Amino acid sequence: MTAPTAVLQLDHITRHRAGRPAVTDLSLQLDSGQVLGLLGVNGAGKSTTLAMVAGALVPDKGSIQLNGKDFVEHPELARRAIGWLPERAPMWPELTVSEHLDAHGRLRGLHGAALAQASRKIIERLELGSLARRLAGVLSQGQRQRLGLACALLHEPSLLVLDEPANALDPVQVAALRGVIREQAAAGTAIILSTHLLAEVTAACDRVAILHEGQLRYDGPIKDDDHRMLEQTFFDIAMRGDENSDRMQAA
Numbered sequence: 171m172t173a174p175t176a177v178l179q180l181d182h183i184t185r186h187r188a189g190r191p192a193v194t195d196l197s198l199q200l201d202s203g204q205v206l207g208l209l210g211v212n213g214a215g216k217s218t219t220l221a222m223v224a225g226a227l228v229p230d231k232g233s234i235q236l237n238g239k240d241f242v243e244h245p246e247l248a249r250r251a252i253g254w255l256p257e258r259a260p261m262w263p264e265l266t267v268s269e270h271l272d273a274h275g276r277l278r279g280l281h282g283a284a285l286a287q288a289s290r291k292i293i294e295r296l297e298l299g300s301l302a303r304r305l306a307g308v309l310s311q312g313q314r315q316r317l318g319l320a321c322a323l324l325h326e327p328s329l330l331v332l333d334e335p336a337n338a339l340d341p342v343q344v345a346a347l348r349g350v351i352r353e354q355a356a357a358g359t360a361i362i363l364s365t366h367l368l369a370e371v372t373a374a375c376d377r378v379a380i381l382h383e384g385q386l387r388y389d390g391p392i393k394d395d396d397h398r399m400l401e402q403t404f405f406d407i408a409m410r411g412d413e414n415s416d417r418m419q420a421a
């Protein structure tokens with residue numbers, strides 16, 4: 171029996187920003203249905219990593235494979251197979267919520283009846299019905315975040331990339347987001363999300379990767395009751411740059 175192909179495979183990727191290394195020699199693999207939390211202090215390289223994974227930044231070195239194909243050579247794959255919620259999701263203030271979904275759907279290869287059906291489905295699922303005709307420019311931050319998530323999910327991507335997805339959400343919306351993440355993972359979507367919140371990782375993820383100064387310092391499974399261990403490991407790495415924390419042993 172052959173091993174299943176990873177949805178996402180990062181091999182030794184490096185990216186400089188403003189002449190300085192932002193991410194260095196990072197390798198990671200993510201399988202279908204896995205939820206990986208990317209943790210790190212400000213400036214650790216999380217957003218840079220996710221922008222490369224989403225196809226918005228090209229690595230200086232190394233390769234990224236999506237469903238077994240190099241996506242620097244096949245950028246159209248990224249557009250169709252990836253849903254990306256950036257840290258500050260760009261919006262056109264003069265377009266309505268529905269118009270945003272239309273525009274995103276077209277970019278991702280949806281048209282006609284398939285696009286209309288996908289829009290209806292995601293509007294219902296994320297409870298955006300009452301906002302469908304509202305202009306993006308007048309949405310609250312939390313509503314914008316929900317629209318960004320709807321745009322990321324619209325085309326049923328095989329890889330979902332979420333940069334600080336709980337930002338600006340109230341506790342009810344955070345719980346709803348966790349539900350959506352769980353449902354997507356159960357349906358086979360591979361998910362990578364970044365956060366500053368350790369609780370977000372233990373609640374929503376089954377694996378954690380800790381970045382520090384652009385380097386991967388930890389990658390291992392996580393369970394609900396691992397919160398204290400995770401906290402200690404995170405602080406060891408963040409405060410002391412401890413590369414060999416023995417509090418959590420990666421599998």
Ligand SMILES: Nc1ncnc2c1ncn2[C@@H]1O[C@H](COP(=O)(O)OP(=O)(O)OP(=O)(O)O)[C@@H](O)[C@H]1O
Pocket residue numbers: 187188191192210211212213214215216217218219
């Ligand atoms: N647009 C940019 N231009 C120049 N340097 C950048 C840019 N964006 C990020 N950097 C630098 O790259 C490094 C990694 O930043 P990145 O935003 O990836 O980290 P992060 O872990 O996502 O941080 P945060 O949690 O604050 O969002 C930092 O040193 C940062 O200053």
